[in-house]
Amino acid sequence: MKPLKLSVSGVRGIVGQAITPELIINFASAFGTMVLAGPVLVGRDSRNSSPMLTDGVISALLATGHEVIDLGLCPTPITQFLVKNKGARGAVSVTAGHNPAPWNALNFINSQGTYLNEFQGQELLDIYHLGRFKQLALKKTPKIIRELNPEEPYLEWLLGRLELPPIKRAKFRIVVDPTNGAASKLIDKLFDLLGVQLIAINNEGNGYFPHDPEPRPRNAIEVSSLVKITTADIGFLLNSDASRLSLVSEDGETLSEEYTLPLIARYYLKKQPGPVVTNLSTSMMIDQVAREQNLPVIRTRVGQSAIIQAMLEEKASLAGEGSGGLAFDYFQPAFDALVTMALYLEMMAVEGEKLSTLVKRLPRYHIVKDSLVCPAYRLHTLVAEVKKLYKGLEINQLDGLRLEKKDLWVHVRASTTEPLIRVIAESTSQHRAQMEVDRVMAYLRRLTA
Amino acid sequence: MRKILPLKVSVSGVRGIVGESLTPQLAARFVSAFGTYLGQGQVLVGQDSRPSGLMLKKAVMAGLLATGCQPVEVGLLPLPTILFLTKKRQARGAVVITASHNPFNWNGLKFIGQDGLYLRSSEVEEFLDIFHQGEFTYVPAERIKPVLSEKEAGYLHLRRIFSQIKVKEIKKKKFRLVADCANGAGATLLPRFLQELGAEVRFINTELSGKFAHQSEPTPENLKELGHEVRAFQADLGLAQDADADRLALVDEQGQPLGEDATLTLSVDHVLSRKKGPVVVNLSSSMVIEDIARKYGVRVYRTKIGESNVVEKMLETRAVVGGEGNGGVIWPAVHPCRDSFTAAGLILEKLSSFPGSISQLMATYPRYYLLKEKFDCPAELAFKVVTELRRRYQRENISTLDGLKIIWGEAWVHLRPSNTEPIIRIIAEARSAEKARRLLEKFKDEIKQILSQVS
Numbered sequence: 043m044k045p046l047k048l049s050v051s052g053v054r055g056i057v058g059q060a061i062t063p064e065l066i067i068n069f070a071s072a073f074g075t076m077v078l079a080g081p082v083l084v085g086r087d088s089r090n091s092s093p094m095l096t097d098g099v100i101s102a103l104l105a106t107g108h109e110v111i112d113l114g115l116c117p118t119p120i121t122q123f124l125v126k127n128k129g130a131r132g133a134v135s136v137t138a139g140h141n142p143a144p145w146n147a148l149n150f151i152n153s154q155g156t157y158l159n160e161f162q163g164q165e166l167l168d169i170y171h172l173g174r175f176k177q178l179a180l181k182k183t184p185k186i187i188r189e190l191n192p193e194e195p196y197l198e199w200l201l202g203r204l205e206l207p208p209i210k211r212a213k214f215r216i217v218v219d220p221t222n223g224a225a226s227k228l229i230d231k232l233f234d235l236l237g238v239q240l241i242a243i244n245n246e247g248n249g250y251f252p253h254d255p256e257p258r259p260r261n262a263i264e265v266s267s268l269v270k271i272t273t274a275d276i277g278f279l280l281n282s283d284a285s286r287l288s289l290v291s292e293d294g295e296t297l298s299e300e301y302t303l304p305l306i307a308r309y310y311l312k313k314q315p316g317p318v319v320t321n322l323s324t325s326m327m328i329d330q331v332a333r334e335q336n337l338p339v340i341r342t343r344v345g346q347s348a349i350i351q352a353m354l355e356e357k358a359s360l361a362g363e364g365s366g367g368l369a370f371d372y373f374q375p376a377f378d379a380l381v382t383m384a385l386y387l388e389m390m391a392v393e394g395e396k397l398s399t400l401v402k403r404l405p406r407y408h409i410v411k412d413s414l415v416c417p418a419y420r421l422h423t424l425v426a427e428v429k430k431l432y433k434g435l436e437i438n439q440l441d442g443l444r445l446e447k448k449d450l451w452v453h454v455r456a457s458t459t460e461p462l463i464r465v466i467a468e469s470t471s472q473h474r475a476q477m478e479v480d481r482v483m484a485y486l487r488r489l490t491a
Numbered sequence: 492m493r494k495i496l497p498l499k500v501s502v503s504g505v506r507g508i509v510g511e512s513l514t515p516q517l518a519a520r521f522v523s524a525f526g527t528y529l530g531q532g533q534v535l536v537g538q539d540s541r542p543s544g545l546m547l548k549k550a551v552m553a554g555l556l557a558t559g560c561q562p563v564e565v566g567l568l569p570l571p572t573i574l575f576l577t578k579k580r581q582a583r584g585a586v587v588i589t590a591s592h593n594p595f596n597w598n599g600l601k602f603i604g605q606d607g608l609y610l611r612s613s614e615v616e617e618f619l620d621i622f623h624q625g626e627f628t629y630v631p632a633e634r635i636k637p638v639l640s641e642k643e644a645g646y647l648h649l650r651r652i653f654s655q656i657k658v659k660e661i662k663k664k665k666f667r668l669v670a671d672c673a674n675g676a677g678a679t680l681l682p683r684f685l686q687e688l689g690a691e692v693r694f695i696n697t698e699l700s701g702k703f704a705h706q707s708e709p710t711p712e713n714l715k716e717l718g719h720e721v722r723a724f725q726a727d728l729g730l731a732q733d734a735d736a737d738r739l740a741l742v743d744e745q746g747q748p749l750g751e752d753a754t755l756t757l758s759v760d761h762v763l764s765r766k767k768g769p770v771v772v773n774l775s776s777s778m779v780i781e782d783i784a785r786k787y788g789v790r791v792y793r794t795k796i797g798e799s800n801v802v803e804k805m806l807e808t809r810a811v812v813g814g815e816g817n818g819g820v821i822w823p824a825v826h827p828c829r830d831s832f833t834a835a836g837l838i839l840e841k842l843s844s845f846p847g848s849i850s851q852l853m854a855t856y857p858r859y860y861l862l863k864e865k866f867d868c869p870a871e872l873a874f875k876v877v878t879e880l881r882r883r884y885q886r887e888n889i890s891t892l893d894g895l896k897i898i899w900g901e902a903w904v905h906l907r908p909s910n911t912e913p914i915i916r917i918i919a920e921a922r923s924a925e926k927a928r929r930l931l932e933k934f935k936d937e938i939k940q941i942l943s944q945v946s
Binding site for chain 2: 056059062063066068071089090093100102104105143146175177179180181184
């Protein structure tokens with residue numbers, strides 16, 4: 043089997059298996075056919091395979107008549123920011139975000155700088171499947187503009203929106219692990235401008251992943267020990283395109299990526315009150331924070347595309363997922379770990395509190411996640427089968443199955459990025475959450491056996 | 492009306508119209524097949540000046556990277572330079588994005604194998620099988636290599652030529668030349684080449700905008716501008732490269748085109764005067780080659796039409812020189828491929844040792860008249876025509892290596908169905924223009940008569 047995942051916002055798979063030059067050129071040609079004539083941005087992360095995909099994308103965009111602005115190594119949130127900044131028709135970001143090194147993906151971004159919404163995504167797939175792409179005779183050499191410092195306008199914009207004086211006065215010392223991804227080196231500039239003493243590891247941008255590029259506790263061990271040794275104020279762990287973030291508190295505790303959203307929410311919502319959008323799999327911690335400020339929480343399908351679409355429709359102030367991807371409407375409707383890191387520093391500076399203290403203020407929930415590898419063509423039928431376990435209960439079927447019982451919820455869904463069924467449960471009791479996940483997993487294993 | 496197919500796959504690669512048949516998808520598939528065929532290693536990537544070259548180059552890069560090859564970008568360079576560099580760098584092969592002399596809206600990919608040689612027909616078959624089966628060997632992400640770039644590589648080719656010719660002798664003559672680069676890749680190196688040979692040169696058509704001022708076939712029509720400039724500049728010689736810079740045509744000091752075979756004639760004579768050894772030319776090259784070979788007592792081998800056939804035979808017979816009558820000179824001392832730079836170097840060296848003008852030099856060779864014509868004929872009938880003619884002339888001195896060639900003492904005629912178009916090519920050579928014309932007409936009549944019988 044060659045795992046290939048099409049989602050509304052792009053295509054993802056293992057390089058050399060599903061991800062081939064022809065597939066890349068076909069998808070990028072469909073995108074080039076869909077967007078209006080004009081410049082299109084292309085950015086990439088640091089993966090070994092990213093230059094190959096980027097060459098395919100550029101060739102397709104040129105063939106479909108676009109001028110290409112080549113951003114080189116560039117975090118996805120910066121690529122998204124630059125779409126409007128440069129007046130581009132759209133962008134392609136070459137990155138598989140949190141997936142391991144063998145993977146890569148194309149992420150398509152519309153003229154508003156957001157991931158394609160479901161309608162645009164459907165249109166892209168229709169053009170792809172039809173296979174009739176726009177093709178120009180290229181009577182003049184098409185233009186590729188190489189942008190050498192794409193981050194500069196972004197950093198200027200970001201700094202203009204932060205409360206700089208308190209951050210600078212706080213003289214923070216922080217540890218950051220950009221996992222040798224797209225934000226490597228760039229963090230030197232960012233934190234220098236913020237007057238922060240930076241201790242960086244895996245900051246080469248060479249695409250060598252010392253651990254899976256997924257921000258979560260098991261990958262944060264290096265950051266944790268460095269935070270302790272250097273008595274830093276906080277530690278940050280990014281994914282390969284700087285769209286997701288997880289935290290390490292000043293006492294070295296590696297916090298679950300579920301904390302990234304609720305920990306900043308109280309501070310940010312005070313400044314920018316408004317609805318909060320999150321997905322069906324994200325911890326209930328955010329509900330409590332929103333409740334304190336009488337703000338609604340809207341739950342959507344999983345994935346940046348669905349979250350941002352809801353954020354724009356509901357005029358939400360804050361949107362984010364338990365995976366550590368957060369978007370702030372005062373900044374931009376995009377999962378942006380650079381903005382998130384800066385806001386954490388602002389919060390700590392303004393409120394003068396330690397991160398571990400803020401963690402203690404949140405209600406204590408236990409979230410248990412598990413997953414089952416399963417052929418792509420059986421994913422959805424198997425998920426539907428699980429309904430039989432919950433006869434008589436009200437089931438939310440927006441994205442797989444989600445149901446609530448007394449002090450517990452469970453979510454069973456097909457992953458959009460890998461051939462997996464994910465099972466997540468959360469409860470005030472670790473035991474109850476674990477039992478529920480085990481029950482569903484046992485049922486699924488019987489079905490697949 | 493003949494239908495021109497917008498996509499051609501042949502022994503030397505693929506050509507098509509950009510925006511119609513030659514898509515980035517197709518380019519990536521061909522290159523993925525090529526990368527699979529070569530196995531992993533360095534592959535040079537060059538291009539001509541066509542505006543669609545950049546788009547295709549990106550697709551070529553993606554295909555090479557995905558199959559684990561390491562692309563080495565050499566940029567805009569003459570074809571023989573890229574062939575030379577492929578060997579020099581010990582690369583696995585090369586891909587050149589060019590459609591030679593095809594119209595502006597065309598482009599193509601040329602595939603070059605190990606040692607800087609075109610793929611032999613058996614190798615092409617293997618490579619095309621991979622393409623058609625569509626099963627390419629893609630490598631996992633961790634084995635994808637970084638792209639290398641080499642911008643000044645062209646000079647290595649010139650240096651090799653300089654090491655093989657008498658640069659000092661040529662410099663002493665301070666030649667006055669006019670050079671026509673036909674807006675091709677030759678313009679990237681010819682100025683430097685001729686400057687280092689101490690010549691005073693006026694260049695025409697050196698602009699590399701991808702637009703061609705004239706077709707690069709060295710017909711009298713296409714050499715008119717060069718002839719005019721030669722007279723105006725009072726030059727000793729006019730040099731005309733074709734778009735890929737593998738062939739060279741000559742114009743004498745009076746501005747007159749010297750005929751297609753002159754380049755090969757002069758080069759073969761000169762190389763043999765320095766070193767005796769076998770000569771290899773194709774069936775359609777002039778008989779003057781036999782006259783010259785007789786002078787030096789060496790053997791001439793004749794091959795099928797096509798550069799790779801000549802090169803293959805040259806390597807097999809350890810020939811010292813060879814080529815094609817259309818201005819393609821192959822001198823293995825530099826590299827076994829057609830090379831307009833090598834040809835120019837040899838001819839200038841020859842001229843520097845001759846106490847007269849180029850037209851006086853040409854007058855020292857026996858004069859032959861070579862006429863060419865095309866005859867419209869559907870491909871399936873062309874085969875029957877040639878078979879019938881073979882039967883009729885089987886008692887004559889004939890060669891059936893490539894179509895049919897009939898030789899009578901100091902005259903011959905060569906009939907050959909084209910591989911790419913529904914035509915039969917007829918070439919006749921004799922000691923007088925009148926006799927060559929008579930031969931040509933006789934065979935045209937005979938073909939007409941056969942066609943009326945079989946259809």
